[in-house]
Amino acid sequence: MKKNDEQILKYLSGLMNQDEKILFEREMSSSSELKKDFDNIEQEFKKLLEVKDIAVNETYFANLTPRVKEKLKLAGKKSWYAKLYYVVPVTAAVLVAIMFWPREEITFNDHTAQLTSEIVNNLDDEQIADKVFSEVYNTDELLIDTKDENIFSVALPEEITITKSKLFSEIDIAYFDYSVLDEISDEEINSIYQKINK
Amino acid sequence: MNIDGIMNSNNDFELVEKFLAGDELAFNTLVKKYQKKIYWHARQMLGSHLDADEVTQEVLIVMYNKLKTFNYQSALYTWIYKIVSTRSLNQIKRNKIKKLLSFDSADEKELKSNHDIIENIDHKEKIEKVHKALDKLPVKQRQIFVMRNFDELSYDEIAEITGKSVGGLKANYFHALRKVMEYVNEKER
Numbered sequence A: 001m002k003k004n005d006e007q008i009l010k011y012l013s014g015l016m017n018q019d020e021k022i023l024f025e026r027e028m029s030s031s032s033e034l035k036k037d038f039d040n041i042e043q044e045f046k047k048l049l050e051v052k053d054i055a056v057n058e059t060y061f062a063n064l065t066p067r068v069k070e071k072l073k074l075a076g077k078k079s080w081y082a083k084l085y086y087v088v089p090v091t092a093a094v095l096v097a098i099m100f101w102p103r104e105e106i107t108f109n110d111h112t113a114q115l116t117s118e119i120v121n122n123l124d125d126e127q128i129a130d131k132v133f134s135e136v137y138n139t140d141e142l143l144i145d146t147k148d149e150n151i152f153s154v155a156l157p158e159e160i161t162i163t164k165s166k167l168f169s170e171i172d173i174a175y176f177d178y179s180v181l182d183e184i185s186d187e188e189i190n191s192i193y194q195k196i197n198k
Numbered sequence B: 001m002n003i004d005g006i007m008n009s010n011n012d013f014e015l016v017e018k019f020l021a022g023d024e025l026a027f028n029t030l031v032k033k034y035q036k037k038i039y040w041h042a043r044q045m046l047g048s049h050l051d052a053d054e055v056t057q058e059v060l061i062v063m064y065n066k067l068k069t070f071n072y073q074s075a076l077y078t079w080i081y082k083i084v085s086t087r088s089l090n091q092i093k094r095n096k097i098k099k100l101l102s103f104d105s106a107d108e109k110e111l112k113s114n115h116d117i118i119e120n121i122d123h124k125e126k127i128e129k130v131h132k133a134l135d136k137l138p139v140k141q142r143q144i145f146v147m148r149n150f151d152e153l154s155y156d157e158i159a160e161i162t163g164k165s166v167g168g169l170k171a172n173y174f175h176a177l178r179k180v181m182e183y184v185n186e187k188e189r
Helices: A005-012 A018-030 A032-053 A059-100 A108-122 A125-136 A164-183 A186-197 B003-020 B024-046 B049-069 B076-100 B106-114 B121-135 B139-149 B155-162 B166-188
Strands: none
Touching (some): A005 A018, A005 A032, A005 B166, A018 A032, A059 B024, A059 B049, B003 B049, B003 B076, B024 B049, B024 B076, B024 B139, B076 B139, B121 B166, B139 B155, B139 B166, B155 B166
């Protein structure tokens, strides 16, 4: 690069402010060397930019619109089909995620264990009766297959037979007793107690 | 914008409205008006006919599909230049990746140099020379050089298209000119 080139390129790229521009133009009109360098650079660029008007095969541009229209038509036909590329894998992924998503499962045994522990640790007799009727008594799975014969045959002596119907009637009486207690006053309970003591 | 520019823009707006109302011929008129500008911008940026052709088609397809989003706040050619310059930059990135991964085989290179719409050998040589000079420039400098010299856009128009400040563009253009000059001088030695 010649020493004037930097200034000339600065001028051509518009990097000079108004004062610098006026000064440069004044200098160029007085310096033949600067003017010559400026003309050379301008000439070089002109030569390089001659390609702006070169001849091309016009068939290419004549066929461009039909080619683009053809592509657009094909793209339109493919659009619903292309959407499947996204919809199918996304749906499959969601289904797989749902299938394998970790779930909190309460099994029958867990439920029974939980209930038992609650009964043993926290409830008094009356609440136990309530629990039996609200949760165990109504749970068909507990006794659904039990036939009406001695249901405790293994645990009880031979002469004692407790059938399902008998067990339920006993539970009913027990529950009724607790329910009755709710309905009578402390004084009445006290008087019954006195009578029994006599 | 001068009177010609304003009338030109109004004419473009009319064509856009006609096209959006379903007149396909209005779109054809717009294509005829801008296809060469689109092609040559892509060609100067990318250096090969095949790449320029790909980008030109992409731009026209985008125009067809997205003209409904054109907001009439700027001239249509500014909107089109935004698309073509972005697409050209994307194509340059794609070519770089291809080159890096060696997907751009020798056959493909030969295909690129054989396929051309420039038939005159002298003209081909001239354009080759320009491409070699432009190839020395970083992409952003090349973009400004092409817009200033081949697309004949003002700094304000380039700033609107690229979203860069005029000062920054001038500085970039200065560096681009210097590198092109150095290349030309080297060739002459």
